[in-house]
Amino acid sequence: MIVVKVGGSTGIDYDALCEDVAALWREGQRLVLVHGGSAETNRVAEALGHPPKFVTSPSGYTSRFTDRETLEIFEMVYCGKQNKGLVERLQRLGVNAVGLSGLDGRLFEGKHKDKVRSVEGGKVKVLRGDHTGTVERVNTGLLTLLLESGYLPVLTPPGVSFEGVAINVDGDRAAAAVAVALQAEALLLLSNVPGLLRDFPDEASLIPEIPAGEVESYLGFARDRMKKKVLGAAEAVQGGVKRVVFGDARVRQPVRAALSGRGTVVR
Amino acid sequence: MLQTIDTPYGTVEADPDTLELGEILVSDDGTELEVVSLDPLRLEPAPEEDEDWGE
Numbered sequence: 001m002i003v004v005k006v007g008g009s010t011g012i013d014y015d016a017l018c019e020d021v022a023a024l025w026r027e028g029q030r031l032v033l034v035h036g037g038s039a040e041t042n043r044v045a046e047a048l049g050h051p052p053k054f055v056t057s058p059s060g061y062t063s064r065f066t067d068r069e070t071l072e073i074f075e076m077v078y079c080g081k082q083n084k085g086l087v088e089r090l091q092r093l094g095v096n097a098v099g100l101s102g103l104d105g106r107l108f109e110g111k112h113k114d115k116v117r118s119v120e121g122g123k124v125k126v127l128r129g130d131h132t133g134t135v136e137r138v139n140t141g142l143l144t145l146l147l148e149s150g151y152l153p154v155l156t157p158p159g160v161s162f163e164g165v166a167i168n169v170d171g172d173r174a175a176a177a178v179a180v181a182l183q184a185e186a187l188l189l190l191s192n193v194p195g196l197l198r199d200f201p202d203e204a205s206l207i208p209e210i211p212a213g214e215v216e217s218y219l220g221f222a223r224d225r226m227k228k229k230v231l232g233a234a235e236a237v238q239g240g241v242k243r244v245v246f247g248d249a250r251v252r253q254p255v256r257a258a259l260s261g262r263g264t265v266v267r
Numbered sequence: 268m269l270q271t272i273d274t275p276y277g278t279v280e281a282d283p284d285t286l287e288l289g290e291i292l293v294s295d296d297g298t299e300l301e302v303v304s305l306d307p308l309r310l311e312p313a314p315e316e317d318e319d320w321g322e
Contacts, residue, residue: 057318066321117291117316125289126301126313132321157321168321 001030001147001184004255005175005232007191007225008036008082012249017190018086020255022093025152032143032182033097034155034175037074037082038064038225045073055118055127062224065116066131066168071158074168075101078156086154098146099154102135103166108159108174109137112167133167135159135174138181172225176232180239187236188258189229190249195264196221196230210266212237215244233266243267274310276300283308 006017021033041064042052050073053065066074083099090097102108110133118127146153155178159169172189179187199205200223210218215234222230226246233244244266247258257263272279277294283305286292290302291313301313 057320059318061318061320063320113316113320115314115316116320117318123287124291125287126291126316127289130320134319134321170321 001182002186003032003175003179003184004188005034005172006249008038009192010039011192016252017249017254018089018093020253022090022095024255025095030147032153032178034171034178035082035086036171037078041074041077044077048073055116058117058119058124061227065127067129071131071166083154083156095152096150097154098151101156102159102169105139105142106160107139107142108135108169110135110159110169112161112165131167133159133161133169135169135177138177140181170228172229172232176236179236179241184241186243187241188245188247190247190254192250194248195246207264212267215266237266276312
């Protein structure tokens, strides 16, 4: 079993990804696909007159501030356009994909955090009304049911709080939680960079390998969204996933490339 | 202008004219205080918050 997470940044070749996923699936490789949709969400939010607001935590993590209206736009794009776009591509390629959000069947369950700390103009502030959380429980029963019945699960945030409220959860860490829950042999985190770069954005500075026990010590090389990927990788290897690869989703056969070790391999 | 503001959780040095709602100040005894009202100025212990949040 492998878990493939594909980001939502610009430049990602979803057709190439789906062709690769479909070919592997037909060869008998069981997998779960998790996806994002951040760039398209930003575009739609702008078009709807509700531009995205990003906040930076005191320790340097940048995240979307998800008020209720933002959450609804997020759902339109992630659960609607992006999820169904991938399911349609896979169906066209003969793979019986089933698209679900973390809300469906309580696939991604976690605690609702309604306040975040944000650094603005040198001040640390508490912002309330956020709809975010972290995946603490994965409904493996539902995933196993689908996989054993021959369906390829295509999963996306948001998740659901223990009280049943939709929450924006980080897609990379949700994928890591799925990989741990299924005890996957590999977690592939594919985005629009070739891997973890020692000197971003210089692609020649790719870090090819990270020992599993030292992932968090590489956080300093990660910028913005990559920090969550490094954190997700650390959680995955701590949870028993043998191999995590930060791979490039802009190339042909991106899944095979990552499986063959192209990118940054954590093991 | 900086003023000394007394609270039940210690004193804070701050300029009331530049404070913003939600801003966190640290009192002399190390308590994190959130600005919950500007007029009248009211400071209360800030909620604890880890940074483990969504995208």
